[in-house]
Amino acid sequence: MSGHHLGSALRLLRLLWSAGRGLTAAIVVIRLVDKLIPAATAVVVALLVERVGLLSNAQGIGAALLPLAAFGVVLFVGHAVEAGMEPLSYLAQQRIDGAHRTSVLRLVADSPTIDVLERSETQRLIRLAEADPDDFSQRTPGQAALAQAEQLTNAVGVAAACLVVARFAWWLVPLLLIPALIRARLRHRQRLEWIGLWRSNLDGLLRADRWSDTLVSAGVAKDLRVFGLSEWAVRRGEDLHTARCEPLFALWMRHIRGQWRTFLLATLPLLVAFTVVVASTVLGRHSIAMATAVLSAGAALFAMLEQGDNGVSRMSGLEALKAYDELHALFTAASRPAPTPPATRYDSPPYLVRFRQLSFAYTGATRPVLEGLDLDIRPGELLAIVGLNGAGKSTLIKLLAGLYEPTGGQILLDRGRAMPHLGSDEWRKRIAVVFQDFVKYELSAADNVTLGRPGAARDASVLRAAARDAGLQPVLDRLPEGWRTPLARSRTGGVDLSGGQWQKIVLTRALYGVRTGAELLVLDEPTAHLDVRTEFEVFQRLMEQRGKAAVVLISHRLSTVRRADRIVLLDGGRITEAGTHDELIALDGTYARLFAIQAERFRNGSQEPITEGEAR
Numbered sequence: 001m002s003g004h005h006l007g008s009a010l011r012l013l014r015l016l017w018s019a020g021r022g023l024t025a026a027i028v029v030i031r032l033v034d035k036l037i038p039a040a041t042a043v044v045v046a047l048l049v050e051r052v053g054l055l056s057n058a059q060g061i062g063a064a065l066l067p068l069a070a071f072g073v074v075l076f077v078g079h080a081v082e083a084g085m086e087p088l089s090y091l092a093q094q095r096i097d098g099a100h101r102t103s104v105l106r107l108v109a110d111s112p113t114i115d116v117l118e119r120s121e122t123q124r125l126i127r128l129a130e131a132d133p134d135d136f137s138q139r140t141p142g143q144a145a146l147a148q149a150e151q152l153t154n155a156v157g158v159a160a161a162c163l164v165v166a167r168f169a170w171w172l173v174p175l176l177l178i179p180a181l182i183r184a185r186l187r188h189r190q191r192l193e194w195i196g197l198w199r200s201n202l203d204g205l206l207r208a209d210r211w212s213d214t215l216v217s218a219g220v221a222k223d224l225r226v227f228g229l230s231e232w233a234v235r236r237g238e239d240l241h242t243a244r245c246e247p248l249f250a251l252w253m254r255h256i257r258g259q260w261r262t263f264l265l266a267t268l269p270l271l272v273a274f275t276v277v278v279a280s281t282v283l284g285r286h287s288i289a290m291a292t293a294v295l296s297a298g299a300a301l302f303a304m305l306e307q308g309d310n311g312v313s314r315m316s317g318l319e320a321l322k323a324y325d326e327l328h329a330l331f332t333a334a335s336r337p338a339p340t341p342p343a344t345r346y347d348s349p350p351y352l353v354r355f356r357q358l359s360f361a362y363t364g365a366t367r368p369v370l371e372g373l374d375l376d377i378r379p380g381e382l383l384a385i386v387g388l389n390g391a392g393k394s395t396l397i398k399l400l401a402g403l404y405e406p407t408g409g410q411i412l413l414d415r416g417r418a419m420p421h422l423g424s425d426e427w428r429k430r431i432a433v434v435f436q437d438f439v440k441y442e443l444s445a446a447d448n449v450t451l452g453r454p455g456a457a458r459d460a461s462v463l464r465a466a467a468r469d470a471g472l473q474p475v476l477d478r479l480p481e482g483w484r485t486p487l488a489r490s491r492t493g494g495v496d497l498s499g500g501q502w503q504k505i506v507l508t509r510a511l512y513g514v515r516t517g518a519e520l521l522v523l524d525e526p527t528a529h530l531d532v533r534t535e536f537e538v539f540q541r542l543m544e545q546r547g548k549a550a551v552v553l554i555s556h557r558l559s560t561v562r563r564a565d566r567i568v569l570l571d572g573g574r575i576t577e578a579g580t581h582d583e584l585i586a587l588d589g590t591y592a593r594l595f596a597i598q599a600e601r602f603r604n605g606s607q608e609p610i611t612e613g614e615a616r
C-alpha cells in the first residue's frame with residue numbers, strides 16, 4: 001500500500017472513530033465476525049461431514065449433536081451480525097455525514113465576504129464537498145469510512161478462508177486468490193469508467209434537470225403559454241435527456257459484451273481447484289470433510305474479493321473530504337481580516353464611515369467598478385447616492401456591509417478609531433441594509449421582519465411601530481393570520497405578496513433594525529415597486545422615524561432623493577458631484593441634466609431609464 005493510500009485509509013478510519021468509540025468498536029467487531037463466518041461455516045460443515053461419515057447405526061444421531069450444535073451456533077451468529085450491521089452502520093454514517101455537512105455549511109456561512117462564494121470554482125467544490133446522496137456518482141464521507149472498515153475486515157476474512165484452503169494444498173491459495181484479485185480490479189475499473197462518463201456528462205445532466213424544473217415552475221408557466229413555447233420546451237427537455245443517456249447506455253453494452261473475461265476469471269480457477277479437490281478425494285488422499293471445507297472456503301474467497309461498491313465509495317467519499325479541505329483553504333485565506341488602519345486625527349467634520357481613495361474590481365473583471373472614491377457618511381444625515389445603471393451604487397453598499405474587501409484604499413469607521421473589522425458581527429449590528437435583490441423568506445410575516453435583528457428578543461411593540469412607519473399595516477390587515485401568515489403560497493395557509501407589498505415587509509425589517517439599535521440604515525432602491533403616493537408617504541415616515549440613525553439611500557427617482565440632506569453623484573467609479581438638491585441644480589452639471597430629463601419624462605408619463613448618452 002503506497003503512503004498516499006495508507007494516509008487516506010487512516011483518515012477514513014479516524015473519521016469512523018469520530019462517530020463514537022463504542023459504535024466504531026461494535027461495527028468493527030460485527031464486520032470481523034461477519035467476515036469470519038464463511039471460514040467458520042466451512043470448518044463446522046467439514047466437522048459435521050466427518051462425524052456423519054464415522055457414524056454407525058448403533059451410535060444413533062446423538063453422536064452428531066455436537067457438530068450440529070456448532071453449525072447452529074455459526075448460523076445464529078451469522079444471522080445476528082447481519083441484523084445488527086445495517087442499523088449500526090446507518091447510525092455511524094448519519095453521525096459522520098451530519099457532522100461533515102454541518103462543517104461545510106459553517107465554513108460557507110461563516111465567511112464574512114461573498115466574493116469567494118461567487119467564484120464558479122467555489123460552487124463546484126461546495127457541490128463536491130456536500131456529496132449529495134441522491135447523485136448516483138457521489139458517495140458521502142460516512143459511506144467511505146464504512147467502506148474502509150469493510151475493506152479492512154474483509155482482508156481478515158480472506159486470510160481466514162485462505163488458511164482453510166491452504167490446509168488442503170498451499171498452491172491452491174494463489175490459484176484462487178490471484179484471478180479473484182484481477183477480477184475485482186477489472187470490476188472496479190468498469191465502475192470508475194461508468195462514473196467518469198456520468199460525471200463528464202454532469203453539465204448535460206444539470207441542464208436537463210434545470211430544464212425540467214423550469215418547465216414546471218409557476219414563474220415560467222406564464223411565458224410558456226403566452227409565447228406558445230410549451231411543445232418546443234418539452235422537446236428540448238427530451239433531447240437533453242436522450243443526449244445524456246445514450247453514451248451511458250453504449251458503455252453499459254460494451255461492459256456487458258466484455259463480461260466473458262470476468263466470467264472466466266471467476267469460473268476457470270474455481271473449476272480447476274474443484275476438480276483437483278474432487279479427484280484427490282476420490283483417490284482417497286483426502287477426506288470428504290476436507291474436500292467440503294476447501295470447496296466452500298474457495299467459493300467464499302471469490303465472493304469476499306468481489307468488493308462491490310467499496311472501492312468507489314472510498315474514492316468518492318475521499319473526494320468530498322478533499323473538496324472540503326480545498327474550500328477550507330480558500331475561505332481561510334479570504335477571511336483573514338485586513339489590517340486595521342491606524343487611528344488618525346482629522347480636522348474634518350465627524351463621520352460614521354469614510355471611504356478614502358476606495359477602489360474595487362470584481363474577481364476576474366477587467367475594469368474596476370470604483371476607482372479612487374472619496375466619501376463620508378456623517379452621523380444622522382440622510383445621504384442619497386445617485387448614478388446611472390451600472391455606476392457601482394450597489395457595489396458601494398456591498399463594500400459598506402463588508403461583503404467584499406476593497407481592492408484599494410480604505411473604509412474607516414468612527415473617525416478612524418480602532419473599530420471591529422468591517423463585516424464583523426459587531427459592525428453588522430450597527431447597520432440595517434435593504435438590498436435591491438432582497439430575499440423573500442418562506443417564513444411568517446413576523447419572522448421576515450425580525451430576521452433584521454437575529455438573536456435579539458422579539459419585541460411586539462417595536463414590531464408594530466416599525467410596521468406603522470413602513471406603511472405595512474394595511475398589508476397585515478389583509479393577511480388571514482396577520483403577523484403569523486406564512487409569506488409563500490407553497491406553505492399551508494400561506495399567501496403570495498405583490499412586489500410592492502414585499503418591499504414594505506423589507507422596509508419594516510430595516511426599520512425594526514433601526515428601532516433596535518442600528519445606527520446606519522442603508523436602502524438600495526427601497527421604493528422602486530411602490531406607487532408614487534405610497535412612496536411619498538413611506539419616505540415621509542421614514543424621515544420622521546429614523547431617530548438618530550444615518551440613512552444612505554439609493555434611488556433612481558430623483559423626486560425621492562431631492563429631500564436628502566446631501567446628494568452625491570457616482571460616475572466613472574468616483575463621486576463627481578455633491579451637495580443639496582438646490583446646490584446641484586445650481587451647479588448645472590450631470591445631476592441637473594438627469595433631474596431635468598426625469599421631470600420631463602414624468603410629465604410625459606414615461607418610465608424609460610436614462611441612458612449614458614442622454615446624461616452627458
Ligand SMILES: Nc1ncnc2c1ncn2[C@@H]1O[C@H](COP(=O)(O)OP(=O)(O)OP(=O)(O)O)[C@@H](O)[C@H]1O
Nearest residue numbers: 118362365369387388389390391392393394395396
Ligand atoms: N457579483 C458581481 N460580479 C461581477 N460583476 C458585478 C457583480 N455585481 C455587479 N457587477 C458589475 O459591477 C458594475 C456595477 O454594478 P452595480 O450593481 O454596483 O451598479 P448600480 O449602480 O447599483 O446599478 P443599478 O442602478 O442598475 O442597480 C456593473 O457593471 C455590474 O455588471
